[in-house]
Amino acid sequence: MLGVLGGMGPMATVDFMGKVIRNTPAACDQDHIEMVVCSATSVPDRTAAILDxxxxxxxxxxxxxxxxxxSGATxxxxxxxTAHHWHGELQARTAVPILHIVDALADALTERGQQGTTIGVLATDGTVRAGIYQRRLAKRGxxxxxxxxxxQAEVMRAIRLVKAGDVDAATTILNREAQALVAGGCSQVAMACTEIPLALAAVTGELKPRLLDPTDTLARACVRSCLAVPQRRVA
Structure with missing residues (x-):
């Protein structure tokens, strides 16, 4: 059973759950993987903590x-x-495997034949400062x-706009910043904050195939992991 440590933020958690469902090869209810979700909205701001x-x-x-x-999460x-800054500390406190969002992205990039390329990263100040993507992707080449x-200041403004429900304004900003990264030589652009894919979901044209959604690659990794274990069946 997949456990989702969510609530950071709530809309991104619902988006992730939808991606798990859409990425599951299912013909009926019972073919879907079981999920238990903790929408832990009381978790303090991760970027603020990283920036002291x-x-x-x-x-x-x-x-x-x-x-x-x-609840039985496996x-x-x-x-x-940004919460992945604490991935190591969280994993050290449980025997339940916690899938890492950057590892899932790196696997997808390798499958696309992108080894050795430069990846653009649109993320929070906290994710950038902590080097969450830089360090983990460097290990994979x-x-x-x-x-x-x-x-970067504009990216943060756009993320706050999504959290506040003004997705249209965020879309304009993030589209511009993603285009700038591609123009600067990035082969792909990781939408490395779970609010960003919500704003860029409707992007079309030449930019669309350059965008990579870590939330979606994490969902795919979760489906693969859970389907490797026999699921409990109900009538």
Whole structure:
């Protein structure tokens, strides 16, 4: 059973669950994988914590992790890129495997034959500062490029707009920043904040095939992991 440590933010959690369902080869209800979700909206802001401007979110995430364990989760996903800064500490506190969103992305890039290329990263300040994508992708042979300082400020503004429900305004900003990364030589652009795919879902044209959604690649990895274990069947 897939455990989803969510709520960071709530809309992104629902989006992730939809991607798990859409990526599951199912002909009936019983073919879908079981999920238990903890929408832990009380987890403090992850970027603020990384930038030393807020409370440590680890205790609240550990509490959510324990609830998922008690509910019978056999693998866990965290549909929040910035929260992966604490992936190692969370994994050290449970025997249940926690799939890593960057590993799922790297697998997808390898499948696309993108080894050795530069990947653009649209992410929160916290994700960028923590090096979550830079370090993990470097180990797999990829380079990363991020927007410049003014562009990064715009990305953060767009993320806040999505959280506030103004998706249209965020779309304009993120489209522009993604185009700039492609123009700068990036082969693909990772939408490395779970709010960003919500804003760029309707993008068309030449940019669309350049966009890669880590939320979706994580969902695919979760489906593969869960389907490798026999599912309980109900009448």
């Amino acid at each position: 401007r807020g409370c440590d979110p680890l205790p609240a995430m550990l509490d959510a992790l324990k609830r998922l364990e008690r 693998c866990i996903a965290i549909p929040c890129n 990829f380079s990363c490029a991020m927007p410049d300082a003014s562009g």
